Amino acid sequence: MQSIKDLIYFDFDKAKSINSQLNGGAISELTRAIEEEGGLSSEIGFDIKILKGKLGESDKERSIRTERIELYHELLNEVEKSLTEKKILNDLNASFEDGGKSFNDFLIDVPSFTYVKATGWCSFEDFERFKRIMANFNEIQRLIFASVLQNNPEAKKFKEQINDLRKELKTKNNNTKELLKLKAIEKNFDKTMVSETGAIFLDEVFIERVETFLNTFTPNRLNFRLAPFDIFNDFQILANLKSKYLVNGDFENIIYTYGSRPNIKLSIVGVITSCPQKDEVRVDLNDEYIGYEESELKEEAVFEKAFRNVFSTFENFEKFFFVPSYPKIAVSPIAIYREVKIK
CATH class of the missing domain: 1.10.287 (Helix Hairpins)
Incomplete structure (x- = not known):
């Protein structure tokens, strides 16, 4: 059965290494082309002729990008095919749904798996985006709810005082007295919004401490979570993603296309890196x-x-942040994509 893949994430370096070990570089021309496509000069190094004589820079970029993604698919298909033929890749959906075993028996088999593929409901967890939202949460609340108080006399008075003080502070450097006065008026304005509109404001000290905690334990963290089985959704695959391997450039593009919690099922292929068991087997x-x-x-x-x-x-x-606990597993991903199967 063949399929069409809409590639979201692809770790080219990992895929190239696996292909080299399994096939001795059988598709070395493809990997060479991907490695050398970074420049926009005439010395691009493609064996496949994709560039015409005097293309503009933007045309070159589009041609290179299109060809690069096509080559990614070729390499991914070759890696999946090779892992499957050597019986190293386990399709978790098929292993459980077609294996005729109970869920508990399936879990007993999981530690023996290495490379896995799974399809299911998923979510992306971008900690940098979370920190941005936290940092700007109160200002967003003020933007949304301030308009509701346009005709409130007390609120109008606060807004006028805030605007006047901000204008003064622009002309006075490090005026501590005026700055403290501004903070006090803004706090009273927030209290009015809370009582009149039901707005919610987070404590600024709490926001700073959460940011410190996240900066310490989850710097630049982008996580992916997938549940292969609708019923046994406590069995999940966790993966930490590297931004440079996002095919469309950055996580915001994923949000705009699939959403942080996609409403269609996606697939992941990778190697298991953590497989906690019901009874601890590790030596401390x-x-x-x-x-x-x-x-x-x-x-x-x-x-x-x-x-x-x-x-x-x-x-x-x-353990608070993306360290799997039984029966979850962690996977170092090769690729994440939407797959359309052709029967």
């Missing part, structure tokens, strides 16, 4: 100190033990 490397008293350890061992315990504490913080 800090267990080497069990049975030793502090007095029995050398000074450098005491320091190392304390230092490693700090990392264990950080690990618990990280």
Whole structure:
């Protein structure tokens, strides 16, 4: 069965590496073309003749981009085909729905999988976008609800005072007294909006602390979450995406086309990188100190033990953000796309 793919995300470097290992560079001409298409000079290096004599720069860019995406599809199809033929790629939907096993038996098989493909309902979680919304939340509330109070005498008075003070502050540098006065009037204006319109304002200190927390644990984080099964939706695939591999350039383009929570099912292909199990099977490397008293350890061992315990504490913080818990799994994605199958 063949299919048409609308490619959203493609990790070319990972796909090229897999293809090289499986096929010895059987489609090296395609990968070379993709690598060399970055420049816009006549020395582009394409074996496939896509550029005509005297094209303008924008025409060249369009031709290159079109050909690059076509080559991405060729490479992706080759990688999926090779992984399937070597029985390395498991289609999770088919493994469960056509495997004749219960869900619990299916979960027992999952740790033995390496490369997987799955199709289901999904969502994108952009932490940078979340921080932008948080930072501008109160101003957006003021923009929306201030218009409701246009005929409110008290609100009109506050708005006039705020405008006058802002004009003064533009001509006076670092006027602390006027700035504090402005903050106080803005706060009273917010209280009026809350009582008259039901507007909601977040505490500014809370916003700053949330931003600090996110900057510490989730800098530049773009996550993808997919549930392959409609009924057993606690089984999910989690993936961290790299912005440079978004085919359309940035996440805003995904929002405008598919939405942050698409209402059509998408597919993901990748290698499992984390597969928590119901009963912990890992060896805790800090267990080497069990049975030793502090007095029995050398000074450098005491320091190392304390230092490693700090990392264990950080690990618990990280569990709040996209570290999978049973029965979820994490996947390092090769590609994310919408697939239209041709029977």
